[in-house]
Amino acid sequence: MITSSKLKSVDFYRKIPRDLTEASISGAGLSIIAALAMMFLFGMELNNYLTVNTSxxxxxxxxxxxxxxxxxxxxxxxxxxxxxxxxxxxxxxxxxxxxxxxxxxxxxxxxxxxxxxxEFHSGPIPMVNNHGDEIEEEHTDESVSLTSSNFENYSHKHAILVVNFFAPWCYWSNRLKPSWERTAKTMRERYDPEMDGRILLGKVDCTQDSDLCRRHHIQGYPSIRIFRKGNDVRDNHGHHEHESYYGERDTESLVAAMETLVASIPEETHTLALEDKSNKPGDASKRPAPLTxxxxxxxxxxxxxxxxxxxxxxxxxxxxxxxxxxxxxxxxxxxxxxxxxxxxxxxxxxxxxxxxxxxxxxxxxxxxxxxxxxxxxxxxxxxxxxxxxxxxxxxxxxxxxxxxxxxxxxxxxxxxxxxxxxxxxxxxxxxxxxxxxxxxPKSFSHFITNVCAIIGGVFTVAGIVDSILHNTMRLVKKVELGKHI
CATH class of the missing domain: 2.60.470 (Acid-sensing ion channels like fold)
Incomplete structure (x- = not known):
């Protein structure tokens, strides 16, 4: 059985009786400095441990x-x-x-x-299958030529004004022209602009009147716009509500579309009083035209x-x-x-x-x-x-x-x-x-090891410095005493 005396023999930290030790002012100052140094170095090590390192x-x-x-x-x-x-x-x-x-x-x-x-709902890219009619005979201009000077007059005079904005050099505009003129002739015969006045078909040459086309934001040719006369003139700073037509461009399809527009307007009046019932969200042939x-x-x-x-x-x-x-x-x-x-x-x-x-x-x-x-x-x-x-x-x-x-x-x-x-x-x-x-990731054991190294190192260095100071002061005192003797 191990006795207490044998157990004490392995004590690494043997104690010196307190009455055999001597405190000094220099030792106290050095102890305070060592404690502050330990706290500072411990804080730096803790901050380094908590900081994330990446590679x-x-x-x-x-x-x-x-x-x-x-x-x-x-x-x-x-x-x-x-x-x-x-x-x-x-x-x-x-x-x-x-x-x-x-x-x-x-x-x-x-x-x-x-x-x-x-939000502007543009739908699919405009694409038509039946585009225009073959030119079988010389046709006359049945649609009204519009310019900046007469556009507002016609748009206020008729409940519906359908305008073909075109360019003479455009392939698609030239294909549309026969159908457009035939449609204009048919609508003029059915709805006399002077007696009925509910609908009129017109055209604008964008190479001749670029300002008018720019004002209506025309960027592609031909662009067919449907202008309606109604309360929007008063509520929208004088501008007419208008849509873009993307349907088929042969005469039969155009006439059918024009008839649908006219069907919503009372015959006895020349102003738009009812909303176009064909302008439903699912109607792919007509959509609102861009405002800007x-x-x-x-x-x-x-x-x-x-x-x-x-x-x-x-x-x-x-x-x-x-x-x-x-x-x-x-x-x-x-x-x-x-x-x-x-x-x-x-x-x-x-x-x-x-x-x-x-x-x-x-x-x-x-x-x-x-x-x-x-x-x-x-x-x-x-x-x-x-x-x-x-x-x-x-x-x-x-x-x-x-x-x-x-x-x-x-x-x-x-x-x-x-x-x-x-x-x-x-x-x-x-x-x-x-x-x-x-x-x-950082190892916790590495952190503890560094902390121990900081405490032990500072304590040891402070002890060495204190010993040097103490021995130096004793040596100085001995030299002073020798001089006096």
Whole structure:
């Protein structure tokens, strides 16, 4: 059996009786300094233990989010009408999607980028199958030629004014002309403009009266507008309510559409008193015409993780565009790749990796405005985007947890003169590599070891310094005593 005396023999910390020790002023001061040093170093070590350390490496993209990449955007085009604005996607694998509408919304805006109404429902890209009639005989001009000087007079005189805005050089306008004139003749015979006056068909040559066409935001030829006379003149600052016609363009279809318009108007009056019953949300042949020539496009698209293009342009399968008049100037409010991070995720990202996130939305707030003149006509704006994925993971108990992921990109923009209709093109190229940021866990045992080293080291160094001071003072006293003797 081990006795207490044998147990005491292994004591590393043998005690010296208190009455055999001697306290000193220098020792007290040094003890206070040592205690403060221990507290300071302990605080620094604790802060270092609580601070997250990360390691960054570049690896082959090992994404788990399938083969598709989401692109979010909010872009304002002050000079591109929502009527023909189309969001298209293509890639090097042959994918080619035109006029994406399911996940894209459009809002008419004024030149100052302010919204002018509710969401603009443009429907599919205008496309007609029966377009015009074959010219069998020389036809006469039956529709009324309208200009800036007489347009308002005719629009106030007739309950419905249907206008064909055209250009003589336009292929589609020339195909429409025979049908339009025959339809005008038929409607004139059935509804005499002088005796009945409920409907009149007119036409505007946009090469002769560009100001009138610009005032009604005409960007594609031919554009058929339906103007109605009613209370909107008083409530909408003198402007008439109007729609765009996108139906078939042969004589039979046009006459049927005109008859539908007239059917809603009482014969005994020349003013619009009833709403056109054919103008239902499901009527694809007629939709509200844009109130302004600007458009804000927002939403998202999903693309494959291969080099491709997102293009915003004026597009139609049954209209012509004057390339010199199309202006794709735009202001980017948002353009990013991948899932949109929540505010909590952004806070976590900044806490772990403060240097990340700066390139998540690099194009935000940038403007690309083209001042129209002869030297700036037919200008396409191209953006070249190099996309790199960053993944942040945490390692705890030998397991790896993905905290969040973010896509960052670099952007280079340029202006290109082209003979084609100008577009705004975003060429994106995802990188096959990704940046992997790993959270490096810290060992608690390492923290305790460092704390012990701090306490023991400071205590030992302070003891050495105290011993040196004490022996030095004793030596000084001995020398003084020797001199006196």
């Amino acid at each position: 960054t490496s570049v690896v082959v993209d090992r994404s788990t989010d399938a083969e598709f990449l989401r692109i979010d955007f909010n872009i304002s085009f002050p000079a591109l009408s929502c009527e023909f604005a189309s969001v298209d996607v293509s890639d090097i694998l042959g994918t080619n999607r035109l006029n994406i509408t399911k996940t894209v919304r459009k809002f008419s805006i004024d030149p100052n980028l302010r919204p002018t109404g509710s 020539s600007g458009c804000r496009i927002e939403g998202f698209v999903r693309v494959k993780k291969v080099p491709g293009n997102l293009v915003v342009s004026a597009h139609s399968g049954a209209h012509s565009f004057d390339a010199s008049l199309i202006n794709v100037s735009h202001v980017i409010s948002h353009f990013s790749f991948g899932k949109r991070l929540s505010s909590k995720a952004w806070t976590e990202l900044k806490r772990l990796t403060p240097y990340l996130g700066a390139s998540h939305d690099r194009l935000t707030g940038r403007s690309y405005i083209i001042n129209r003149d002869e030297t700036n006509a037919n200008v396409t704006i191209e953006h070249y985007l190099q996309v790199v994925k960053t993944e942040l993971v945490s390692q705890k108990r030998y397991q790896e947890f993905k905290l969040l992921e973010d896509y960052e990109y670099t952007a280079h923009s340029s202006l290109v003169h082209s003979l084609d209709v100008p577009v705004a093109k975003f060429h994106f190229e995802p990188s096959p590599m990704q940046v992997l940021v790993s959270e490096v």
